Amino acid sequence: MKNRLEEIRKERGIRQEELSAALEVSRQTIGSLENGRYNPSIMLAFKIARYFGMRIEDIFIYEEEQEHAQ
Amino acid sequence: MRSKKSLYVCIVIGLVLICAGGGLQFSALASPENMPGLPFVCIGLGCGMLGGAVGNAVKYRTIRKNPELAREIELQGKDERSVLIRQRAAGRAFFLSLLLHSALLLFLALARVQPYITIAFVAAYIAVIIAYVYYLVKYQREM
Numbered sequence: 524m525k526n527r528l529e530e531i532r533k534e535r536g537i538r539q540e541e542l543s544a545a546l547e548v549s550r551q552t553i554g555s556l557e558n559g560r561y562n563p564s565i566m567l568a569f570k571i572a573r574y575f576g577m578r579i580e581d582i583f584i585y586e587e588e589q590e591h592a593q
Numbered sequence: 594m595r596s597k598k599s600l601y602v603c604i605v606i607g608l609v610l611i612c613a614g615g616g617l618q619f620s621a622l623a624s625p626e627n628m629p630g631l632p633f634v635c636i637g638l639g640c641g642m643l644g645g646a647v648g649n650a651v652k653y654r655t656i657r658k659n660p661e662l663a664r665e666i667e668l669q670g671k672d673e674r675s676v677l678i679r680q681r682a683a684g685r686a687f688f689l690s691l692l693l694h695s696a697l698l699l700f701l702a703l704a705r706v707q708p709y710i711t712i713a714f715v716a717a718y719i720a721v722i723i724a725y726v727y728y729l730v731k732y733q734r735e736m
Contacts, residue, residue: 531696543668547671548668548670548673548674549668549669549672549675551674552673552674552675553673555674560676561684563673564673567673580638
């Protein structure tokens with residue numbers, strides 16, 4: 524799933540280590556999320572959205588074509 | 594985290610088993626006619642317990658001196674991506690083990706090994722399948 528996580532994180536000057544510590548996940552998970560190799564659980568998606576003070580849809584981009592491709 | 598007491602108990606039991614195995618090997622108690630494998634079972638179990646307990650003790654000592662490392666290890670263990678990876682790997686390994694178990698059963702049957710050995714392997718195979726079906730049904734109901 525495409526997302527704007529890396530873009531938003533860099534805009535706010537947050538390192539991956541800081542974000543992972545705040546979300547209580549590993550740094551590798553943040554890396555995998557950012558390059559689209561891993562889709563977060565709904566709980567983690569909510570935590571990320573809450574951390575940035577944004578909506579889930581503003582961070583994670585759901586496209587119908589992605590669903591069919593998978 | 595296991596308590597210090599249980600670790601020390603495991604270390605002591607491990608040492609006792611190793612010594613008992615060594616003693617049995619060189620005594621008349623475990624003769625070839627009478628429980629020939631017992632000394633080796635004792636040594637094997639003893640080494641396993643001792644090694645596991647000493648390894649855990651070293652790990653806990655290291656973690657206690659470095660709380661940041663402890664937190665990192667805890668995070669890695671609970672991290673949802675790590676959990677998912679472990680579950681997927683375990684699932685694949687389980688299906689592979691079923692294939693290997695089937696091949697082993699075939700080999701045992703063709704090699705004309707004593708029936709009770711083959712039956713023991715078949716019973717273990719069936720027990721694993723039953724456990725698999727049980728957890729499938731259980732999680733179907735829960736989720």
